[in-house]
Amino acid sequence: DVKVTQSSRYLVKRTGEKVFLECVQDMDHENMFWYRQDPGLGLRLIYFSYDVKMKEKGDIPEGYSVSREKKERFSLILESASTNQTSMYLCASSLSGARGSSYEQYFGPGTRLTVT
Amino acid sequence: QKEVEQNSGPLSVPEGAIASLNCTYSDRGSQSFFWYRQYSGKSPELIMFIYSNGDKEDGRFTAQLNKASQYVSLLIRDSQPSDSATYLCAVMPSGGYQKVTFGTGTKLQVIP
Numbered sequence: 001d002v003k004v005t006q007s008s009r010y011l012v013k014r015t016g017e018k019v020f021l022e023c024v025q026d027m028d029h030e031n032m033f034w035y036r037q038d039p040g041l042g043l044r045l046i047y048f049s050y051d052v053k054m055k056e057k058g059d060i061p062e063g064y065s066v067s068r069e070k071k072e073r074f075s076l077i078l079e080s081a082s083t084n085q086t087s088m089y090l091c092a093s094s095l096s097g098a099r100g101s102s103y104e105q106y107f108g109p110g111t112r113l114t115v116t
Numbered sequence: 117q118k119e120v121e122q123n124s125g126p127l128s129v130p131e132g133a134i135a136s137l138n139c140t141y142s143d144r145g146s147q148s149f150f151w152y153r154q155y156s157g158k159s160p161e162l163i164m165f166i167y168s169n170g171d172k173e174d175g176r177f178t179a180q181l182n183k184a185s186q187y188v189s190l191l192i193r194d195s196q197p198s199d200s201a202t203y204l205c206a207v208m209p210s211g212g213y214q215k216v217t218f219g220t221g222t223k224l225q226v227i228p
Contacts (some may be wrong), residue, residue: 102167
């Protein structure tokens with residue numbers, strides 16, 4: 001059974017703080033993704049990683065960075081949190097196509113971040 | 117034009133009826149198509165995926181893909197109140213490198 005966990009369900013931070021969101025998957029998936037979800041805008045991809053230490057920008061990378069030092073862990077970093085980064089953050093993982101995957105993604109429970 | 121379009125709803129159906137959810141996409145070379153269910157306050161949960169033209173059935177759910185017309189649909193037979201949720205369509209475009217693009221979702225309400 002695929003399991004993706006995220007470090008916090010709810011988080012409240014102040015403007016200008018550095019924020020770390022962590023995601024861990026236990027299914028040996030190569031690909032990991034960070035999305036944010038806002039009403040009316042749907043799921044938007046921030047960054048993804050297809051291998052350890054590899055990362056690619058998604059559609060809205062500004063104000064974010066990521067780190068993937070181990071295969072199972074993918075971290076999202078908000079260098080200086082701002083109020084417009086208040087959102088639901090979702091991590092997902094998927095198996096590589098080279099291993100016969102159909103690229104379906106499995107999501108963690110999400111972190112609702114509020115920046116005040 | 118949005119890459120993946122869904123009617124936001126809400127779509128209301130009576131209990132026991134068939135719910136039909138539709139999704140259109142713009143990239144003709146898209147390869148794989150996914151349906152996710154998302155309950156309020158929860159994360160998306162994969163229902164099924166399809167990559168060949170035609171129908172794919174899994175229990176009460178049927179996904180239908182028509183690449184020529186660039187649409188994918190999800191039918192839910194014998195709808196239950198527990199099916200009330202937002203349904204997200206996701207498409208992996210050509211050259212997607214394992215990324216997918218999500219629609220904004222259709223909210224389904226099943227009326228008891």
